[in-house]
Amino acid sequence: MCQFIHIFLLLIVCSTSVKTKDDDSKLLSFVQLFRHGARTPVMFFKDDPYKNVSYWGGLGRGQLTKEGKQQLVELGRLMRRRYHDFIPENYSAGFFKLNSDTNKRNIESMQKYLQGLYPSITESQYDINIDSSILKAFISPTFILQYLKLTVTSAKFRSFMKEHKKLFKYLLEYGKLDVPIPERLAHSYVVYDVLTTEKRNNLTLPEWTKSVFPENVTELARAFGKTMGYNRKMQKASVGPFLNVLVDHFDKISNQSTEERILLFSGHDINLMCLLNTFDVFDQFEYDVPAFANSIIFEMREKDGKHFINGYYRILDHPDLYPITFKGCAFDCDYREFKERLAVVRMNYKLLNRYNLDVTTETFSKTSLYQSLERLF
Numbered sequence: 001m002c003q004f005i006h007i008f009l010l011l012i013v014c015s016t017s018v019k020t021k022d023d024d025s026k027l028l029s030f031v032q033l034f035r036h037g038a039r040t041p042v043m044f045f046k047d048d049p050y051k052n053v054s055y056w057g058g059l060g061r062g063q064l065t066k067e068g069k070q071q072l073v074e075l076g077r078l079m080r081r082r083y084h085d086f087i088p089e090n091y092s093a094g095f096f097k098l099n100s101d102t103n104k105r106n107i108e109s110m111q112k113y114l115q116g117l118y119p120s121i122t123e124s125q126y127d128i129n130i131d132s133s134i135l136k137a138f139i140s141p142t143f144i145l146q147y148l149k150l151t152v153t154s155a156k157f158r159s160f161m162k163e164h165k166k167l168f169k170y171l172l173e174y175g176k177l178d179v180p181i182p183e184r185l186a187h188s189y190v191v192y193d194v195l196t197t198e199k200r201n202n203l204t205l206p207e208w209t210k211s212v213f214p215e216n217v218t219e220l221a222r223a224f225g226k227t228m229g230y231n232r233k234m235q236k237a238s239v240g241p242f243l244n245v246l247v248d249h250f251d252k253i254s255n256q257s258t259e260e261r262i263l264l265f266s267g268h269d270i271n272l273m274c275l276l277n278t279f280d281v282f283d284q285f286e287y288d289v290p291a292f293a294n295s296i297i298f299e300m301r302e303k304d305g306k307h308f309i310n311g312y313y314r315i316l317d318h319p320d321l322y323p324i325t326f327k328g329c330a331f332d333c334d335y336r337e338f339k340e341r342l343a344v345v346r347m348n349y350k351l352l353n354r355y356n357l358d359v360t361t362e363t364f365s366k367t368s369l370y371q372s373l374e375r376l377f
């Protein structure tokens with residue numbers, strides 16, 4: 001991409017830019033779902049010394065921090081470098097569809113991302129579609145009940161729990177949260193979340209954490225991440241509606257019936273976990289559970305009149321994007337094959353309620369796990 005004559009001047013710029021595909025395929029569209037940036041903890045330990053807002057620059061719970069804002073500006077800049085040939089020089093509302101969960105931290109994350117793409121953009125230039133339905137569908141009642149079922153019926157799950165019995169007991173005793181979580185593995189995940197957040201803010205962690213953090217607690221957090229979308233039913237009841245929106249969009253790109261080329265979603269860790277598990281690539285990443293501002297990208301490309309999908313995972317603080325595949329499809333996944341492989345987990349959002357009918361209101365209201373996970377959303 002660098003012209004020879006400019007090589008000396010551009011060397012630095014080029015070496016830090018993300019390499020896009022260098023075959024002669026043509027990018028038609030991309031869809032990106034990112035996790036919001038670093039935030040203050042959503043919950044604290046019962047006797048947490050850092051509950052006071054003075055430790056968080058005056059911010060209350062679950063708010064995007066200064067660092068979090070910067071992470072999203074960086075993500076926007078990275079995308080500008082990667083897609084400089086594709087993204088219009090000046091913002092054009094019809095080219096983008098911006099979707100965000102209703103939380104302030106998600107909306108602000110989207111705003112910061114746009115600022116990274118267009119440094120002088122103002123809020124009056126764009127509209128964010130603030131709607132949590134597709135993103136929150138990831139923790140639908142059926143999904144939660146399937147998870148709870150897994151905790152009692154899966155031999156693998158139970159043996160994992162048994163193996164770490166002592167650790168769970170330890171965390172329940174020392175890591176009590178001020179909002180109790182009614183399931184041990186989910187509880188451990190929130191413990192992980194609070195500790196990583198406090199550590200990143202340079203707060204000295206309590207003495208009891210020394211023997212179990214980060215190693216042991218991270219192992220549990222990863223196990224939690226892996227169960228988010230563990231089987232087909234859970235996948236369908238979480239990512240189903242999102243994948244439907246995705247395919248619908250790419251269909252419209254294929255038949256040239258939309259001007260929207262870039263779809264963005266400002267979401268959460270559980271969104272990323274469920275997607276990675278649905279595509280069978282969660283274990284491909286040796287890193288912890290999805291960090292703040294991590295994202296997943298779906299590109300639709302065209303070559304020789306054929307459409308195919310490329311997938312990438314972007315990890316915070318890593319300069320490269322990692323290629324991912326979809327349920328065993330080749331990296332250049334023929335679009336028809338992409339649709340076929342995902343057909344078993346796609347579903348219309350309107351049908352999600354019908355799919356949830358096996359969940360009686362009574363059983364569901366007993367599961368305050370939903371309320372707990374919702375707080376993370």
Ligand SMILES: *[C@@H]1O[C@H](CO)[C@@H](O)[C@H](O)[C@H]1NC(C)=O
Pocket residue numbers: 052053054
């Ligand atoms: C939080 O810290 C500030 C400053 O140290 C103090 O004035 C305030 O009383 C504290 N608030 C609570 C609820 O402890």
Ligand SMILES: *[C@@H]1O[C@H](CO)[C@@H](O)[C@H](O)[C@H]1NC(C)=O
Pocket residue numbers: 089090
């Ligand atoms: C972008 O906007 C600037 C300033 O209004 C203008 O000079 C430039 O021609 C525009 N670029 C395109 C590609 O429209």
Ligand SMILES: *[C@@H]1O[C@H](CO)[C@@H](O)[C@H](O)[C@H]1NC(C)=O
Pocket residue numbers: 166167170211212215216
């Ligand atoms: C923490 O992990 C280490 C290394 O795997 C293990 O030896 C130790 O027993 C674990 N501690 C607890 C409390 O589970």
Ligand SMILES: *[C@@H]1O[C@H](CO)[C@@H](O)[C@H](O)[C@H]1NC(C)=O
Pocket residue numbers: 067200201202
């Ligand atoms: C924590 O400390 C590191 C190293 O001194 C610094 O770079 C970073 O900005 C600090 N983070 C916060 C949130 O203060």
Ligand SMILES: *[C@@H]1O[C@H](CO)[C@@H](O)[C@H](O)[C@H]1NC(C)=O
Pocket residue numbers: 248251252255257
């Ligand atoms: C293009 O695809 C969309 C989504 O499948 C469909 O609703 C629309 O009718 C199609 N338009 C044309 C012109 O084929």
